[in-house]
Amino acid sequence: MIYSSELIKGTLKTIVLKLLADNNKMYGYEITQRVKDLTKERIQLTEGALYPTLHSLEQEGLLKTEIEYIGKRMRKYYSLNKAGAAKTKERISELTDFINTLSFLLDLKTKNA
Amino acid sequence: MIYSSELIKGTLKTIVLKLLADNNKMYGYEITQRVKDLTKERIQLTEGALYPTLHSLEQEGLLKTEIEYIGKRMRKYYSLNKAGAAKTKERISELTDFINTLSFLLDLKTKNA
DNA sequence: TTTTGATACCTAAGAATGTTATGTATATTT
DNA sequence: AAATATACATAACATTCTTAGGTATCAAAA
Numbered sequence: 001m002i003y004s005s006e007l008i009k010g011t012l013k014t015i016v017l018k019l020l021a022d023n024n025k026m027y028g029y030e031i032t033q034r035v036k037d038l039t040k041e042r043i044q045l046t047e048g049a050l051y052p053t054l055h056s057l058e059q060e061g062l063l064k065t066e067i068e069y070i071g072k073r074m075r076k077y078y079s080l081n082k083a084g085a086a087k088t089k090e091r092i093s094e095l096t097d098f099i100n101t102l103s104f105l106l107d108l109k110t111k112n113a
Numbered sequence: 114m115i116y117s118s119e120l121i122k123g124t125l126k127t128i129v130l131k132l133l134a135d136n137n138k139m140y141g142y143e144i145t146q147r148v149k150d151l152t153k154e155r156i157q158l159t160e161g162a163l164y165p166t167l168h169s170l171e172q173e174g175l176l177k178t179e180i181e182y183i184g185k186r187m188r189k190y191y192s193l194n195k196a197g198a199a200k201t202k203e204r205i206s207e208l209t210d211f212i213n214t215l216s217f218l219l220d221l222k223t224k225n226a
Numbered sequence: 227t228t229t230t231g232a233t234a235c236c237t238a239a240g241a242a243t244g245t246t247a248t249g250t251a252t253a254t255t256t
Numbered sequence: 257a258a259a260t261a262t263a264c265a266t267a268a269c270a271t272t273c274t275t276a277g278g279t280a281t282c283a284a285a286a
Binding site (some may be wrong): 006009010019027028029030033047048051052055070073074075076 | 262264265
Binding site (some may be wrong): 118120122123140141142143146160161164165168183184187188189 | 232233234235236237238242243245
């Protein structure tokens with residue numbers, strides 16, 4: 001099952017931040033593969049969504065970047081700076097709370113009639 | 114805490130369908146209040162989001178409506194039809210699965226360095 | 227009795243955030 | 257040699273919210 005795309009909306013930034021918190025540094029393509037692996041291909045990040053998201057997080061001042069070359073091929077590594085680490089905690093806690101609320105709503109028992 | 118608005122995206126339809134599954138019929142304003150109550154005001158549905166969503170679900174052929182008057186004030190009740198009940202099951206199961214995947218991602222332990 | 231707040235519907239402009247499509251280039255596998 | 261994987265990026269478009277505005281009834285407070 002691949003989730004319908006609306007579900008990813010709103011959670012992408014938090015997922016990316018969490019991965020960066022767990023790994024010193026990651027590059028874009030690596031993130032797409034890692035998410036695919038971790039979720040058994042249920043979540044497939046598109047590059048059209050991921051790269052703008054990374055740029056946006058960078059512009060928010062949460063990430064720092066280093067460019068590396070593997071042969072002639074570029075890699076742009078991203079890592080959390082201090083503000084990014086703090087923001088990541090916030091977002092994870094908010095998303096966790098939201099998930100709990102959602103779970104509660106979905107688990108409510110029918111009180112039909 | 115009120116969740117930042119991106120989080121609601123993609124889950125609103127499922128929340129509405131679930132409420133309709135649990136209650137024979139509900140009207141729009143009632144849904145906003147019910148969600149506010151159930152989530153201790155953490156999720157506040159805006160009317161600008163809810164009404165178009167209800168219209169969209171209706172156009173997808175998932176809902177039936179009845180109009181009732183309380184004095185001179187209109188109420189438009191929505192309820193699931195057969196297709197709606199089936200779709201609701203699908204969506205709840207997808208969202209539940211997605212929530213599990215997300216929880217897994219968020220619970221991953223740091224493997225820094 | 228007038229005003230405020232709650233109830234109850236609705237739409238439209240704008241923002242945010244995805245998808246899909248496309249472009250460029252290198253490296254590896256078949 | 258061709259296809260697939262790696263690796264970056266942007267742009268047109270779609271979806272789905274928020275914010276703001278509109279209309280109207282009813283109840284409670286000033």
